Amino acid sequence: MERDDKEARIYAALKGVETPEYDILAAVRAARREARRPRRGALPRAALLAACLAAALAVTALGVGAGVGWEVFFGRTPPGAVTPVAVSAVTGDYTVTLQESIVDDAGAAFLLALTRNDGGVIEGEPSLWGEVLGWGLEVDGETPGHWRGELGQGESVRAEDGRTVYACAAFTLEGAEPERLLGREITLRFDGVVDGAWSGKEQALARETVSLAPLAQAAGQADMTCEDVARRCREPELLALVEASSAQATVPLAQLGEGRSQIAAVLFTRDGPVVAVDNSPGQVRQGDYLFAPDAMAVALTDSRTGESWTYRSAARRGERNCFLSEFMGCPLTAEDLPYLEVTVAYTADKVLSDQPVALTFRADRGGGRVQALDQKVTFAYAGLRSVHVTGAKVSALRICLTADRQERLSGPGEENTPWVLLQRDGSRVPLRVSPDHFDQAGAGWIGLTAVDEAGRWRLIDPGQAEAVLVGEARIDLAG
DSSP, rough: OOOOOOHHHHHHHHHHHTTTTTHHHHHHHHHHHTTTTSSSSSSOOHTTTOOOOOOOOOSSEEEEEEETTTTTHOOOOOOOEEEEEEEEEEETTTEEEEEEEEETTEEEEEEEEHHHHHHHOOOSSSEOOSSSSOOEEETTTTTOOOOOEEEEEEEEEEEETTTTEEEEEEEEEOOOSSOTTTTEEEEEEEOOOOEEEHHHHHHHHGGGEEOOGGGTTOOOOOOSOOHHHHTTTTTTHHHHOOOOOHHOOOHHHHHTOOSSHHHEEHHHHTTTEEEEEEEEEEEETTTTEEEEEEEEEEEEEEEETTTTEEEEEEEEEEETEEEEEEOTTTTOGGGGGGGEEEEEEEEEEEEEOOOOEEEEEESOOOOOEEEEEEEEEEEEESEEEEEEEEEEOSSSEEEEEEEEEEEEESSSOOOOEEEEEEETSSSSEEEEEEEEEEESSSEEEEEEEEEEEOOOEOOGGGGHHHHHHHTTTTEEEOO
């Protein structure tokens, strides 16, 4: 099965868990925090789960001086790429400052600083984005139709005196033709400030364990595999089984209040059970904690033996707020239901401020250099493709290869072609390829971002970019 990035990280985090009472929640929260992305401006949760996000945002013990530069997050700063901004806004007891930006035609990155209004030492792990509260984007007063946000670029950094926390965020426009962002008004909107430091007692608020015994007579049988469930095969049939089972019996969940969430069904496929959790729409605030309506089953436990199984994948299904978690390889059957317990994880933030703020600026530099090309490139990425490249835009954030046509030569099955940036000094930098910015007519662009050995996004010096190597092929950029 091909898991999306978020599912794969959560599965990896949960795979080694042995004690579900505490570690399951910690693992889920860590994986969710690692895969955070903006809440506004894009797609439903199913699409959000497919997004590729950057590393965790936990505040580290790393001490730095009075200021933090781009090198902390991106490794280096090419000359002429940065636009000074220095725009601030107050949210609750905190001030958020957009210090600098790096902008090109396809997106932007932002260097942010968070301080207390009274200038005091920051306690806990405050952040401008959480699991529920997030950030949004506007260009000339309007939200772009399709954009992808990335957070972190490594861990956020606390200043040596403890009075400032620095972080980095970025976005990429997803249209078939990059918009020109230089000189346009860009606005960042933040929902507030959250605290990533949770005690064990607080973490218990974001999980709930209930018995599945009430569903013993309502268990459904699905003549399919967990792979079918994960890949959305025969989804209407699957949802019909959930509906039929929930009409017989459900198990209410209490954490968010009466009627907010419930175990709607347990279905048994040919290779493992599937647990459906129904959620009512609308966020729930309980004191300092804000919950989103997306509870999902993360573990099954046999109360007779204490043995536990973690879910392999989970996602929203159908139009209603129903999340299906599949447990491929779990040997439990309908006969075991009277003895089974399910642990459900809630998405929640500990809110330090829920006062929204907006930061607006115009970028005047960083567009990079443009070069005309006339070259056909064949490469494998989810299948074999042939693309006619008409130009290259090389900026600090990425390389955009524009193309007037794309042809798919075969379906998935071949190993993806490596992409590498060759620099003038002879060094080679791996490139992460994003080749799906094409319209139905086959015109669009391929996005290439430089990464280090750990896969972290790194900046590009346009003056040093000599060529892009696509497997054995070469695209010269030194024109």
